[in-house]
Amino acid sequence: MDIEQYKIGKEPFYQPQGDEVALYEAAYAARLPVMLKGPTGCGKSRFVEYMAWKLGKPLVTVACNEDMTASDLVGRYLLDREGTRWLDGPLTIAARIGAVCYLDEIVEARQDTTVVIHPLTDHRRVLPLDKKGEVVAAHPDFQLVISYNPGYQSLMKDLKQSTKQRFAAFDFDYPEAALETQIVARETGVDIETAGRLVKVAQTARNLKGHGLAEGVSTRLVVYAAQLIRRGVDPRAACRTAMARPITDDADIRDTLDHAVDAVFA
Amino acid sequence: MSKPADARQRQMHHPQVEAWWREMDCGFAQVADVFEECLYEALTAFSRKEMDDYVAAAKHLSRLGRGPEPVLAFLEAWPSAAAAVGAEALADVMAAARALQASPNGHAIAPFLQTLAPVARRLGSREQLAFYLDIARDLMARTTGSIHGRHATIASPGLPAFFRQAPQLVEALPMAGLQNWVEYGIRHYGDHPQQQEEYFKLALADSRAVLQRERHGTLFADAERRLDLTLRALWRDPVPLIPYSTAYHELRQPVPYYDRLGMRVPDVYDERDGISGLDRYRAALAHMAGHRRWSTPQVADNWSPFQRLAVEFLEDARIDCLLMREYPGLARILLALHPRPAPDACDPETTSCLRHRLAMLSRACLDAAHGYADSLLNETVAAFRAALDGGVASTSRMAELALAYVARTRRHSDQFARIHFDGTVVDYRDDNRQLWKFIEEGDEEEAFDAPRQTVQDEEPQGLPPRHYPEWDQATQTYRPDWVSLYEALHPPGESARIDRLLEKHAALARRLMRLLDLIKPQNKQRIRYQEDGSELDLDTAIRSLIDYKCGITPDPRINMNHRTSGRNIAVLLLLDLSESLNQKVAGGEQTVLELSQEAVSLLAMAIERLNDPFAIAGFHSNTRHEVRYLHVKGFSEHWDDTVKGRLAAAGAGWSTRMGGALRHAGAALARRQADKRLLLLLTDGEPADIDVRDPVHLHADAKQAVGELAAQGVDTFCLSLDPKADAYVQGIFGKRHLVLDRVEQLPEKLPLLYMALTK
């Protein structure tokens, strides 16, 4: 098994928003499973990458989706020349090599899938592979991290209470303006002033959340707009393409966001 | 119910309505037919006093000797018209009706009242409506004929036609345009009865051409939603917007302002100096939002009018600079709209030039490229800039600068009666009434205590009551057995009505069905022949293995998947059936109740298709002693004619005591075996009841009830139709809520919401 492929080589850029780095280190030291809560595109994945790098541990990331089954996490039998062969799934790999296993957007997965993580999250720290008849004891370095967007208005996309109760939770949100500006500037290389304006536009959109907009503009979208600007796109066009259009089809809202863009970029 | 021959003897269901019907003493059967329904609608919006006025006005109209039409039209129109222009406008409406009656134009009263509701809704404020009434009166006065100089005896030919066209006219024209259009008709066709009528019917080419000519600019009603969104998005200051007419004064245009009720803006803005009407609205809103954010009222008593004028100019300039600092793109709009007075435009020998000086000063504060050479002006501008450097300064600092500037530039001619006005008006700025306080007057708070409804003591029949506690926020304790809840099966009605409603939405229903089939679960299924799957499918695997060993390319699809239905949701839809549901949806003829019935039917059909166990119930309350809980559909019942009949019969009345109803519905739901239990609440208002004065109490109780249900494994979700719900809905339901801005979308949104919630 090549562990190196799961190691983070270069320091990822992560701008802390508070004391989350120290808190996470403590949680890791105690091997507590961690849950990152927050809207999409606010830096949760980046944070995990950064922490894995800082701790020097491999990182196994799984983007969850609704078609995912338990076997997609723990593994399955495959066919080859000798007959059948067991192939570990990402969760099993992480448990064996002592990686940080990050289940991104866990609520997307079906609830009968999520329960396979339970034995890994209590004092047992084991992963039973029922079909193989093996019980994998997790490596001492192994840690489970999940992310979860509580903004979903679906009852189905909510974690079971019995799952939630197994994690230490970190609350994430879009960073406040000055910080978000720095993030966008560092991440993309646009100047601070441009970054600040992009953030300002994003904030006008976030003010409309619940008034025709289900979610505001994420930091990720702000970064996209900045990247377009870096490639020579006019800032207004970049805002429209990367920030306003993706989030709405409502003509009045689009018009209002366009006005905000024009107001921010003189 | 059999109807007595004399409408006066007709029985009303509600004792208070009955009392009003007696008071009406009206013999028209047609009026008796709709009276109760109209009164229910009115009850949701009117205070007791306003109810009495409403009935008195109706009574008056029933005695004009003009048949039932005027009173019928009035009863139906007024509640919805009053919602748009305020109940106080009744005095204006009745004055107009009396004027018509006193002239030979009494037959125009019916058309006047028949179009009143759509006209009032479009006009949106009492001032605007008063203007419309003035125009109509002017038309009446000038087209009513007199013979031999005696009393006016010949009815205006154009007036009834005008009233019939009015909704279309106010849709297309600002008030000033309407006035011009009417004026043209009077001028050109005043003496031709036949053509006059045709003109006002829009049947003459001429009248259509003038209409086109007067149609211009951005009308407030068309921009309103975008303006609301702008206030929210850019200024986080969502105050109500109220239009006024631009045509009141010929000489001086009225100016925007804001007060306790909201921001007042003109009913139309034309494009000017390259700035669109919409952007002119936005400039005015931005300026007022700026005042609200950064201005502090000053005591006016010790300053002269000149001094106040100067303070206003400088304070306005400060606000504009801060706006442009916040949103640099606004500079394009503000600088294009702000006048740029020429230094020599005003002659100080003959004219008072103070306004002129101040307008230049204001321009120079906003515009670094002003080019004015005057040294006092430049000194003041420098001081102004210094004050704003690195901060927002303050109103009182502006006052200091303004007073100093006035003192140093004072001229004898400032006192002249002739004032130079041209090019000194900054028309996106409000009139600054909020900038001043006058010590003499003393602020008096207006008292709002209009009792919403009257209590009646009708004994509810059926099962004995269930008692529920209510949470007392103040003492943080429960009041035990506080609420009596009566549970009953909803009386049956005509199921065909529901089928008709569904027919109306046939296209939507088909679309929903296709969507549903996509998400509909197939019960536990084995899906074979998968390249990727959860399990090896041994049969196919062995076959492939044999193929492989024989040198034949094996089929790689040797896995299988299991799909469980995964869907185990029980849902109870709880309908708020309070009085306010009888209100008409703005811009339409339907009531909120009818729309809800349509929406619930579509939802029921959808859920039936998904096979989710599903119940429907409604509730309303009349004090804590009587919360009524009405079963429309039980979990075990199918969506059939019996159920449809009950839904069709659903009526609305009384108040909204949510907590008890939530607890009762939640208890029923908690007894269901299911992975997820969803209580879906559809309401158009906040918790309220006539025996509770402080709304906070019922909010807190509803929130508490939601918490209790969560602990029992019941998720509560609220779909609110109340545009003002933001103020409280989050507090009660947390994230689990949705406010539907546009009620007319309900039939489509409710089923989609359910699908999204359970996806």
Ligand SMILES: Nc1ncnc2c1ncn2[C@@H]1O[C@H](COP(=O)(O)OP(=O)(O)O)[C@@H](O)[C@H]1O
């Ligand atoms: N605190 C942060 N430090 C650095 N980059 C960030 C931060 N927050 C957000 N970003 C940027 O936003 C993008 C989206 O963040 P991501 O971690 O993918 O969001 P999430 O996982 O919450 O959906 C990242 O790719 C990064 O560019």
Ligand SMILES: [Mg+2]
């Ligand atoms: Mg002002």
